[in-house]
Structures are given as C-alpha cells and as structure tokens.
Amino acid sequence: MIPEIGNFALILALLLAITQGTLPIIGAARGIPSWIALARPVVQGQFVFIFIAFSCLAYSFVTSDFSVLNVATNSNTELPFQYRVAATWGSHEGSLLLWVLMLAGWSVAVSVFSKQLPDEMVARVLGVLGLVSVGFLLFMLFTSNPFDRLLPAAIEGSDLNPLLQDPGMVIHPPMLYMGYVGFSVAFAFAIAALLSGKLDATWARWSRPWTTVAWAFLTIGIMLGSWWAYYELGWGGWWFWDPVENASFMPWIVGTALVHSLAVTEKRGSFKSWTVLLAICTFALCLLGTFLVRSGVLTSVHAFATDPERGIFILGFLVVVMVFSLLLFAWRAPKVGLGGKFDLLSRESLLLANNILLLVAAGSVMLGTLYPLIIDSLDLGKLSVGPPYFEAVFVPLMTPAIFLMGIGPISRWKQMSLPTLVVRLRWAFGVSVVTALIMPYFMGEWKPLVSFGLLLAFWVIVSAFVNLKHRLSNSGHGGLFAKLARQSRSYYGMHCAHIGVAVFIIGVTLVNGYETEQDVRMDVGSQVEVGGYSFQFNGVSDYVGPNYQGIRGDIAVFKNGEFLRNLHPEKRTYNASGMTMTEAAIDTGFLRDLYVALGEPLANDAWVVRAYHKPFVDWIWLGCLLMVIGGFLAVSDKRYRLKIRKKDEVVMKQEEKAEAEEPADAAEVPASAVASNPAMATETRKV
C-alpha cells in the first residue's frame, strides 16, 4: 500500500511539474497575472508530493519491505538502521528520487526567497525549473521507478554495497546533488533572462547568491567523495582521475568560472552573454555527469545497472536541453548587449583570462574522460586515458590561473596601470619566493616541484594580505578592528576561498612530495619503518560485526622508540553479499596522517600490510572546507539581503549608501575624472 501511495504521489508531482513548466512561462510571455501567480503555489505543491514519495520509499527501506524490487536489491534485514535510511538514495532509482526532491526543495527556496524579484521573473525561473523536473520525473516513471514491485516478494534482501555502508557515503550524495541541482537554478535564471530579454546587473545580483551556494555544495560533495575514497577504498589515494570523479569535477570547474564571470556581470554589467553561456554549460555538464554515472557506460561504484535505455533517455534529455538553450541563446543573446568596456589590464581582463584557463582545463578533462567512450562506441578498440595525462595537463594550465588569483583582487575594474601593480605586489612576490625556497628544507629534502607548488600557495596567501592591508589603509578612520569590521562579508568570503585554494595546494604539494608508502610482508612481532615512525604488527583477532565477520589487526606505532598509539585496521566479510572489504586505520594529525591497511594473510600468521606516512594530507580537505566557508560568507553579504526595488535608481542609491560605509580604491581615481564623469565614479567605487 505504502509504495503505491508513493508511486501515485510521484505521478501527481509530474502533473504539477507540467503545470509549473508551462502556465507561468506562458503567463509571463502574454502578461496573464493569474497564470503568473500560479507559479509559487504549484512549486510548493510539487514539493509536498515528492516529499511524500520520498518518505514512502524511506519507509519501505526502514521496514524492509522486500516486495519492492528496489528495497530487495539494495537492503537487508541485518543492515543497521542508519544505512537502511541511507539506502533510500543508495540505489540508482532512489538517487533519482533524491535528485527530484532536491530540485523541488531548491524551487521552494526560490519561491520563498524571491519576494524582491518581479513576479514575471519568478514565474519564468520556476517554470524552467518545472521543465527540468518534468524531464527527471518522466525518466524515473518510465525507466527507473523506485516503487516497482517484486512478486513474489523476496524473503531476504541482497544488501547495500558494503562500500556504501559508511557515514561519508550517507551525506556525500545529498551534498553533491545539492550542488548539481543548485546549478539548475543558475540555469533557470539564465534561461529566464533570455526569455525576458532583460539581463542586467540586477539580474546578476539575483542569480549570484544561488550560484555561489550551489558551487559551495558541489565543493562539499566532491570533497566528501575524495575523503571517502581516501579512507574507504584502502589505497590511500585521494583523487584518481576516474571518469566518475571527472564527471563531478567538470561542472565544478565551469561553475567556478561562472561564479567569477557573474562577479563581473554584477559589478560592471559586462560579460553578460558569456555568463549566460557558462550557466547553460554548467548545467549541461551536470546532466552529462549524471549520464556518465547513471547510464553504466563507466566501470565504477556508481554504475549500478547497465541498462542502455536509461543512458539513452538521459542523453536524449541532455541533447534536448542543450539544443533548446543554445537556440534560445543564439536568438536572444544579441539583445542582451555587451556591457561596459575595459582596458587590456583591468580586473575584467584578468577575470576573463581566468575564465578561459578554467574552460581549457575543463575541456582537457572532458577530452580525457569522453575519448575512450567515443572510441569504444565507434568500435575502434578499447583504451583508457591514464592519470598521468590529467596531471601533465592540469598543473600547467592551473599555474597561470593561480598566479592571476594574486593579481586579480588587487587590480581595479576598468583599467589598471602595470607599474602600480608591480609596486604593490613586488614585496608579496619576493616574500613568497624566499619562503618557498626555504620551506622544503624543513621537510627534510629540497625538491624543485615542492618549492614551485609552495610558491604558488604562498603567493596567493601573501597577496591576499597585501590586498587586505591596502584596503584597510583606504577605509577611513578608526582603529584596526573598526576598519576590519567595515569590510564586506563578500570581500572576506573571496579571500577565504582563495586562501582555501592555497591551503589545498600546500596539501597536494607536500603529500605528493614527501609521502612514504610501503606494502610489506609482516610476521607477528616484526617492525617496519615508515616516514620516521615504526609500525609493529602484533597479529590479528576475529570479531563479529552487526552484519559482517571481521578480522581486526593490531599495530603499535612508535616514534623514536616511544609508544604513540595502537591502530586497528580491519578486514570485513559481509554476510549477505559475501563481499570482502578493507577498513583502513588512520591516525589523523594536523601535520601528517599515519595510514595502515591489511592486505592478505600469508603463511605462519603473517600478513601483507600497507603502511603509509602522509604529511599534510588533511590540508587537501581543509582547503576545500575553506573554499566552502568562503562561498557561504560571500552569500551572507548584506547587499543580497537588501530589498531590491524593481527600478535601477533605487539600487544605485542603496549601493552608494553601502559604499559610503565601505569605500575602497576610490581614493586613487583622479579627482578630475570623478568630477567630469559621476557615473564612472560610482562604477569605479564598486569593488
């Protein structure tokens, strides 16, 4: 009964989604107020029904209703409660339901937090979101219904993949989907702008916080996936350039470009068409990611079932979305206009260079990810592209982009003189070069690549502080704290995210440069030396877990002969599936991780043991976390909470008020220019 209610709720949600995707858009085009007004209630109704469907599925999982095919194939009576709940989105069908639930949730958020937007705009945005929802609901109902029955019912389910029975996996998919789906809001804003032909700084101000939040969630999702791979797969790597990882990384790169391009559109009114195109591309890449992951064309933990029908549906949906959006773009973009002009050296041009670098990087990742699939589908043979390709390409492409991260925030909009820039940054450059040259000696050995990586990281950090110092000296009177408090949150957000990138680079550089990995055969009582620590193997013991049989190793760690702690890596064999899993044991520290995992048993109670010393590895995820915090800080900026009236003059006035509180580089604009061109004066002050 419950599954039927869920199924019925899904169908009702589809009908509401169709209504949401048609009437408000038509209403906005024809100017029919009652149809426009329909958007908000329909969105909220759709959310309610999808939520009911989701709850029904969760209920079936919790009560182990094995007459539902999805439950029978992905759950088990022995499965602990929290993983039965998580199994709701652990399968292909369930994860799609999570996707539409997220989409409905984001739509409701748009309908609630859009009081200051014109009603037609809201109607169009929600309408586009409705159309996306229609696509996914149709996909679910026709190819992957989570409520399909299994008759006769199974007596016992065949378990959730043990790899997914992990706290990290419980939250990784929801976070990643929050990101993916969030970009559909950015996409909807872009399409709405094209439909209305009104695309200006105000539009960018509306869509920017949504995009930043989506980007932040996608960052968390990718970070959790990487962290999970590190401790759960038992190889101690944190990124493998696996097609599935690339599938989420491509929208992230283009999304990053979009976040920066939106900044230009909001502040200067330039790059409008470019921003719209990026929003469309980001969303298309999210769909492409879903296609790659869900269609089973890839060998991975995410490819649940190889069902060509599903792949074709998503691919078809992707093609429809792309063709429709790009046609609309070609038709409408000329109306959107070009926006303000800028000099060869200005913040705009630097951000443009950053955008191009990011897109080339995304393109090269795409080449490496899709090429094997294309060759295979053309029957030209089977091949794969190794991680060395991605490393060889990605690092040189990102190097200039990271160098620009130091310059961009310091440059002024519109035009910047090179000498001023050099004077302002020469100390920052000197300090980072010297530190980067000296630092590796403290790690024990000087390596050119480590020095280079550190140079990039220090450059970003030092130039951020130079920027802050300069900004403070220009923000009027008062003590240091008064000045600090006067800076906007989006300003701190930007630097927080940039420093996050630097911290990430430090982590990657040091772990690649100084990690020690050893796979060794260990007798009971024998020791092995790894990165200045000795690991002593004290044998293994058996134990019984809730739904598995475990073998627990006992390894004592010593530093300079002094006992540090015991580590207990495990080998688990799950009852239902008979699958064996390695659970690594990790001693986490701020400056290093110690990582041990059990390999295979050998004769005489000896084991093959994997022992790693990973310096600074946690900085990789710490850096991601800082980027996320930066994103949320930027969104909490008060200018997004101001009631924006529909007329630009009001916006301008408020801006001026805000800027009176946070003056920036205005001091350097020649007074004559300000006097002769008041409009320009306002523009230049918008930093």
Place this chain on the structure above:
Amino acid sequence: MKPRHKKLAAIAAGVTALSVAAILVLNAFQSNLVFFFSPTQVMANEAPVGKSFRIGGLVEMGSIQREDDSTRVKFAVTDTAEVIPVVYTGILPDLFKEGKGVVAQGKLAANGVFQADEVLAKHDENYMPPEAAEALEQAAKAQKASLAQ
C-alpha cells in the same frame, strides 16, 4: 603603439598561448593512451612490446600463487581460449578472486609473462569489467566458429 595595435597584439598573444596549450594537451594525451588487449590478441602478438597496456579476462582457477617471503603474487588471466601468466607485486584488491573478472595494466616481458603494475579493483562482486566481458565474448565466438568448421 596605438591602442588598436595593442589590442591586436594581445589577441595574437592569447591565440598563441591557447595554441601552445592545445599542443601540450594533445601531446600529453597521445603519450598516455593505454590500449586494451585480450589474452587471444596478446598471444597473436598484437600487443605492443615494451609499452604499457591492459589485459582482461578471468583469473584462472587454481592459478594464484603467493610467495611467502615477499609480496609477489603470480596468477593467470584467461579469456577461455588463451592463458597469460601475470606477476604482480603488492596488495591485490578485495574483490580479486579465482574465476572472477579482472583487468591488469602493465608490460609484457620477453619471456611472455605479463608484469602488472596495477590490478584494477571492481566495486561489486557480480560486476564484470566491460573489457573483460568483451574479451570472453570474443573468445567464445571464435571457438564456436572453429567448431562449426
């Protein structure tokens, strides 16, 4: 220089930079392609010598031999038609089992033994790597054809 010339110079510089990037990308791409061969193809000398490639198929029953004093392990990969001996040093993935599908990456030594430096993990017991599945299928087809003759 006039502003217009400046702009042209900037555009030229941008295009040059992009072309250099494209050449670097394609070059790195070309040298990092890893091709896949089935045991039958390897036996027919289709696989490159001295270059890294992938083989796939089933781990032959009873072929796993672990050396007790090191982490070296020997096994054989078969597509049911031909058998390739493989040597690997290190820890095998959890789902590596006799009679199950496997993909290994490495080089073919002169003595015909495949020196694997990577044995790929599958994530699900019942899941067969597509490469391995196809190798088996091809071998089965070839056998049928030879029986029919």
